[in-house]
Amino acid sequence: MKPLSLPARNALLALLITLAIIGSIVYAINYLDQQRLAELSAIQNQLATDTLSLETQFALLESAPCEDIASGTEFSREVSDLGDRLGIAEGRAGNRDPQVLQLKKQYTLLQIRDYLLTKKLSSSCGLKPVTALYFYSNDPQACTTCDKAGYALSYLRQTYPTLRVYSFDYDLDLSALKTLIAVEKIKPQFPAFVIQDKVSYGFTHLDDFQKLFPKALFKSATSTATTTKK
Amino acid sequence: MDFSATYFAYPFIFLGLYFEVFMLLTFLSDPARRRRYRAVSTETPNVAIIVPCWNEETTIDGTVRSLLALDYPKDKLKIVLVNDGSTDNTKAVMDAYVGNPQITVIHKANGGKHSAINIGIESAGDAEFIGCLDADSFVATDALREIIASFEDPRVASVTPAMSVFEPKSLLERMQNAEYIFGIALRHTLSAVNGIYVTPGPFSFYRKSVLNEIGGFRHAYQAEDMEMALRIQKAGYEIDNAVRARVYTKVPKTVPKLIKQRTRWTTGFLRNVLTDYRGLVGNPKYGVLGLMVLPLGFVAVLGGVSLFGIAFFMIIREIVHVFSLSAGVPLSYSLMPRFSIEWFYAALSFVTVIGFVVTTISIFFMMVGRRVSNTDSGLVIGIIGYVFVYGLIAPFWLIRSIYDVATGVERAWR
Structure with a gap:
């Protein structure tokens, strides 16, 4: 079999390398997207714990709940941060992506909890x-x-x-x-x-x-x- | 983001990356390496250098002086100055050299650059090699010996030099310098696979016997250097590159002049390749030139316009979208950029990453071009300008070129 000329060999090699580069980039982008979703899940888990903790604190401090208002404020900020990240994830993966949908449900629950806590704090503390x-x-x-x-x-x-x-x-x-x-x-x-x-x-x-x-x-x-x- | 619009960009991005990878592999191949380490010629055949000139009173003297300073036996080097009907003081400047035994001065009525070169060739006498040098360019003293070394192979009909910008000062000149040095690397690499499609006006050389065989220069839609290169390739000869044969040329100092120059180059390419040299495109007989360089030349023109169009469309759509959303929200809020680490990651899309890869390889070639040609020139500002500004200007000459070719408009040289 006649060996390939230099240009032909380079053309073929270049095609393979180009496909490999593109494949690597696609893989890396998808991997990063997955990592971002995983990161969201971790934050969500943390927030779920925080919610429980806050509610417990609230119950414990029922006599003086207003002393711990700072915790509630921090919680709201984290919910807000999560919402921003979720918005980006929704933009990348689409609003029908099952994982995004699941995260959105959890996020919605967190928002409702935060809303209820805010109402409770405001009535108890006169805010x-x-x-x-x-x-x-x-x-x-x-x-x-x-x-x-x-x-x-x-x-x-x-x-x-x-x-x-x-x-x-x-x-x-x-x-x-x-x-x-x-x-x-x-x-x-x-x-x-x-x-x-x-x-x-x-x-x-x-x-x-x-x-x-x-x-x-x-x-x-x-x-x-x-x-x-x- | 409009996915359908970005999908349209993918083929151009793929081909751009593919070409760069091909060039990288070829740059690393033996034929390219041999060219890089080729020794300077000790042979000194008879050479004639033609300087066609039209209204170059301010630069012609420097051009001639640089030629006279070439490290080459004076009895072997003939310089032919051809005044192509200049209307400024060029004639007087040229006449100052009458009487110099090395120099022949010719005055003629204006007939175009190709006619000036052809008259010069007629006066070249027994020269074995004919060189051309635009009257706004200056050569390094060892450039001619570097060029002659590349003619060792009898199949080589023409040799191109390593061009960069003469004393670049403004951002526009520095950008062009970065582009020219990029061109040094590309031309050097393409010469290893006989893929060169233009023998530029500043200091390209031709084997006289081949010119006798295939004929002199033609008007060729004001792209006589490109047409000659294509004719040489069509005749089955090779075009080589002397990567250390440095020549410095003056470039347009304003954006409108740059657009005019590049429109001339691009229309020259399109018209020549679409007419007399259509048979080369996609023809395996012409190897890399036929299968890759010429087709990708078209792709580059179409891709440049398309990508600019897509970007322009997306920006306009975003602006319209923001305005349509505003409904009373102050403009200051809409225009205020909001950055966060999340937005940074969000911007890490396929197009941006692959754009980064393509740009990095381009910058690598610029640095390689400077190194292999021993060009002593700062590149940082030029590269920054080339990466961030050039793409905003180039679409204008590409669009204008397509318009001119489609409508048959022919513009003046300057």
Whole structure:
């Protein structure tokens, strides 16, 4: 058999090496994505422990729960951080990825717990945090203004850090979420908000939206914030 | 991210990476290595160097002086200065050399660069090798001996030099210098597999007997150097590269002038290859030139325009998206960049990683080009400009070239 000429040999070798480089990059990117999801799981597990710990602490300190408010604030910050990471994972893997869906359910549970704890702390300690529950749908047909609403909420929570935003995918198959929807009497109209215990629907403009919040919020300067999805 | 748009970029990215890997392997091969370590010639055949000139009153004197300073026997080196109907003071500068036994001065009516070179060839006398040197370029003293060494193989009809930019100062000049030095490495590597498709105006040499056989220079859509190279290849000869034959050339100092120059080069490539030399493209008879260099030349033009189009489309879409979302959210919030370690990881996509690999290999070739040619030139600023700015300018001449070729527009040289 006639040996290959130098150009032919190099062309063939170059093809193999190029495919190997591309394969390695694809593998590395996928590996990193998996690592990121695994990291999310670890954070989630940690948060689940923290939740239990906080609730236990709360029960122990029932007589003076307000002394440990700092723990609750830290917890909210971690939930917010988790939400940001989950948002990126959802963007990379897609919102139908089974692992992402599972993480999203756990995250939703954490948000509900944080919301309940916040309410409990505020009633026990005389605090008045401004909270906003935001219900969206990933179906663009069902919600044409969810993108705008989510963007406006992101802006508000970064500009006014005392605002706590909890965002929920209305269609997520999670019994606790369905219960929250039932308790708050949220109809399948999007976007839906519960701001200071008042339910409202639709989003048009930031100026109109801001009227739903107490004026005191816009004079505040310090902060805790959770995340805003969608 | 728009996945359909990025998928469109994948074939171009794959071919770009493939070509670079091929070049790396060829660079490391024996034929390339032999060329790198080739000894300077002790032979001194008769040589004529033609300097075609049109309105180069400020640079022609330096060009001639650099030729006179070449380390080569004076009785073996003839210099032919051809004034192609200059309208500035070029004639007077040239006439100062009348009487120099090495130099022949010719004045003629303007007829284009190819006609000036052809008249010079007629005056070359008994020269065995004919060189050309643009009147805005300057040679290193040992360049000619390096060139002559490459003609040892009788199949070699032409030899190209190692071109870089003369005293680059501005960012634009430094960027071009980085690109030229990249070109030194590529031309050196391609010469090992006879894949060179252009014999540039600054200090390319030709075997006179081959010119007699295949004919003189043609107008060739203002790309006479490319056409000549393709004609040499078509005739079955080889084009070599003398990687240490250093020549320094002046380059456009403004972006519009650069775009004009590159439009001329790109349209010259497209028009020549689409007309008289179409038979070379994809033809296994012409090896790497036919199967890789020329087809990838088209891919580079289309890819450059397409990738720019995709990037432009995605940026515009993102801006429109942000504005459509704003609904009263202040612009300062929308435009404020928000970075975090998570965003950094999120940006680690297939396209960015492979783009990084391709860029790294390109930078490697630039450093190699400087080293193997012994070019004494700073590269850091040039590389930074080349990586981050060049890609924003290049699409303009690529788009303009495609437009010119499609509509038949022909532009002036300058």
